[in-house]
Amino acid sequence: MSDRNRRARNARTVExxxxxxxxxxxxxxxxxxxxxxGKIVISGIPGxxxxxxxxxxxxxxxxxxxxxxxxxxxMLVTLTAxxxxxxxxxxxxxxxxxxxxxxxxxIVRLSIANMAGVPSIVYGLFGLAVFVLLMQFGKSLLASAxxxxxxxxxxxxxxxxxxxxxxxxxxxxxxxxxxxTRWRAIYKVILPAAAPGIVTGSILGLSRxxxxxxxxxxxxxxxxxxxLPDSVFSQYMSLPYHLYxxxxxxxxxxxxxxxxxxxxxxxxVSIVSMIAGAWRSVQRRKVKW
Amino acid sequence: xxxSAALEEVTMEAPLRLVEPVRIGAAxxxxxxxxxxxxxxxxxxxxxxxxAGVNMLVPSRAVTALIGPSGCGKSTLLRCLNRMNDEIGNxxxxxxxxxxxxxxxxxxxDPVDLRMRVGQVFQRxxxxxxSIYDNVAFGPRTQGVRxxxxxxxxxxxxxxxxxxxxxxxxxxxxxxxELSGGQQQRLCIARALATKPEVLLMDEPASALDPISxxxxxxxxxxxxxxxxxxxxxxxxxxxxxxxxxxxxxxxESMDQPAHLVEVGETKRLFTNPDDKRTESxxxxxxx
Numbered sequence: 001m002s003d004r005n006r007r008a009r010n011a012r013t014v015e016x017x018x019x020x021x022x023x024x025x026x027x028x029x030x031x032x033x034x035x036x037x038g039k040i041v042i043s044g045i046p047g048x049x050x051x052x053x054x055x056x057x058x059x060x061x062x063x064x065x066x067x068x069x070x071x072x073x074x075m076l077v078t079l080t081a082x083x084x085x086x087x088x089x090x091x092x093x094x095x096x097x098x099x100x101x102x103x104x105x106x107i108v109r110l111s112i113a114n115m116a117g118v119p120s121i122v123y124g125l126f127g128l129a130v131f132v133l134l135m136q137f138g139k140s141l142l143a144s145a146x147x148x149x150x151x152x153x154x155x156x157x158x159x160x161x162x163x164x165x166x167x168x169x170x171x172x173x174x175x176x177x178x179x180x181t182r183w184r185a186i187y188k189v190i191l192p193a194a195a196p197g198i199v200t201g202s203i204l205g206l207s208r209x210x211x212x213x214x215x216x217x218x219x220x221x222x223x224x225x226x227x228l229p230d231s232v233f234s235q236y237m238s239l240p241y242h243l244y245x246x247x248x249x250x251x252x253x254x255x256x257x258x259x260x261x262x263x264x265x266x267x268x269v270s271i272v273s274m275i276a277g278a279w280r281s282v283q284r285r286k287v288k289w
Numbered sequence: 290x291x292x293s294a295a296l297e298e299v300t301m302e303a304p305l306r307l308v309e310p311v312r313i314g315a316a317x318x319x320x321x322x323x324x325x326x327x328x329x330x331x332x333x334x335x336x337x338x339x340x341a342g343v344n345m346l347v348p349s350r351a352v353t354a355l356i357g358p359s360g361c362g363k364s365t366l367l368r369c370l371n372r373m374n375d376e377i378g379n380x381x382x383x384x385x386x387x388x389x390x391x392x393x394x395x396x397x398x399d400p401v402d403l404r405m406r407v408g409q410v411f412q413r414x415x416x417x418x419x420s421i422y423d424n425v426a427f428g429p430r431t432q433g434v435r436x437x438x439x440x441x442x443x444x445x446x447x448x449x450x451x452x453x454x455x456x457x458x459x460x461x462x463x464x465x466x467e468l469s470g471g472q473q474q475r476l477c478i479a480r481a482l483a484t485k486p487e488v489l490l491m492d493e494p495a496s497a498l499d500p501i502s503x504x505x506x507x508x509x510x511x512x513x514x515x516x517x518x519x520x521x522x523x524x525x526x527x528x529x530x531x532x533x534x535x536x537x538x539x540x541x542e543s544m545d546q547p548a549h550l551v552e553v554g555e556t557k558r559l560f561t562n563p564d565d566k567r568t569e570s571x572x573x574x575x576x577x
Contacts, residue, residue, distance in 0.1 A: 100378075101378060170413060170415035171417060171418075172376075173415070174411065174415045174477070175427070177371060177373060178404065178405075178408070178427055178431060178480065178481065178484055179403075179431055179432070180401070180427070180431050181401055188417075189418075189427075193418050
């Protein structure tokens with residue numbers, strides 16, 4: 001009896017300790033995130049003005065704004081999205097809905113998972129070799145967007161596949177039993193139901209693309225350009241690379257310019273995430289299983 | 290009933306003479322169709338044969354109930370009739386299944402076309418996450434119906450046939466998930482009817498529902514059998530006795546051997562005077 005009591009007491013102690021330990025880990029993570037974001041917001045906000053957002057950099061990037069840098073980033077991310085979303089979502093649909101369960105499919109899936117782990121500078125070198133040199137796109141928006149497409153493809157494919165797999169198979173069966181082809185069942189029923197998950201994955205992937213420095217550094221981002229890119233074969237300026245330049249390559253940059261640039265990058269990504277999040281919760285309220 | 294007498298002496302070679310006369314009010318030349326003949330049907334998952342040697346007729350415009358203990362292959366046999374087993378990998382169907390004389394497993398038959406003729410209602414209500422209207426419109430739209438008035442007419446007819454129209458006629462734009470479980474299942478019946486099938490397969494359609502909803506589903510089935518052939522899998526013997534014209538009793542006697550059809554016949558006769566001892570044991574509740 002006393003033995004059982006002791007065991008019960010031990011279990012309660014372990015329970016209490018584990019609750020505190022796991023909670024402390026969360027507090028640490030949240031604390032770090034708050035610290036980073038807090039620093040960016042506090043140091044960045046003073047640099048933000050309409051002039052900062054809508055004018056060109058001046059005085060060797062030590063004054064003026066970041067308009068061409070914002071535009072370059074938007075163009076790069078848009079072009080990447082146009083390339084990667086159809087490709088990645090279609091591939092995810094194939095893997096979730098059509099692929100036979102065999103060794104080849106397993107190898108394909110494993111390769112995609114491994115692609116996600118390749119360091120981004122390796123993608124950069126690949127892009128330099130293939131898109132810039134071999135395909136002769138030169139250092140350009142197109143070469144960078146193609147490189148970022150390779151980089152984000154695994155995220156998009158995997159999240160699409162996961163989102164599709166979470167849709168109850170009842171719905172597939174119901175559509176097929178009504179004489180729908182596989183594609184019609186996917187297009188009309190499965191895909192709309194999985195859209196919130198797919199959008200989340202896409203935003204995540206594109207946010208990563210927007211913040212990457214290494215791959216664009218070697219495939220097309222410019223140190224300084226006095227004009228906006230006029231075609232997909234132009235070089236461009238971009239927020240993450242500009243940030244790197246301000247932080248390490250140009251002496252005596254006023255801190256509000258560096259931190260203001262960081263703030264714009266973080267705020268841009270956050271705003272897109274929040275819009276997607278709001279849309280998703282509206283969808284969720286409409287669709288319950 | 291003429292049907293039962295015919296069923297008992299019919300051999301598979303005999304012509305199908307089980308159809309009832311043409312519906313009153315139907316176009317004069319309308320052919321009554323939607324009868325199945327199963328000849329030596331077997332089903333295997335990989336190397337394991339789970340059903341073997343099923344011979345039976347499913348008469349047109351009548352309710353056929355498949356009964357038997359859990360795991361006896363009722364649902365698997367049901368899914369042979371619209372080739373939904375094709376969607377599960379590694380399933381082989383042997384023997385012949387013919388729908389109005391057409392071998393539905395021959396190469397030239399596209400399962401997609403077959404499923405427009407043979408609809409299915411599932412165990413759990415599974416409406417699509419869209420409006421009531423769009424749920425019912427899914428089948429007709431798949432078939433290429435685009436005109437608004439035509440769709441409206443089909444949808445109203447299907448919802449009326451499924452005894453749901455009066456409850457939803459003012460809420461067709463509402464999301465299907467706002468309906469109760471029983472209403473959702475009747476919506477699924479309407480959705481299946483909207484493709485104008487000749488046969489409706491029902492896999493324990495009331496097993497997830499409360500008694501009142503079950504009653505409504507049974508009433509609906511009674512109304513529908515003048516329009517479509519119904520094959521229903523049920524665990525509930527009283528239900529089979531209440532709603533079906535013909536009953537087939539399946540049994541898997543041990544895990545070493547495949548399930549088989551013990552007895553098939555007119556429901557009234559099968560429940561009062563079964564031919565087989567095992568049928569008698571099952572319907573009197575001695576096992577299963």
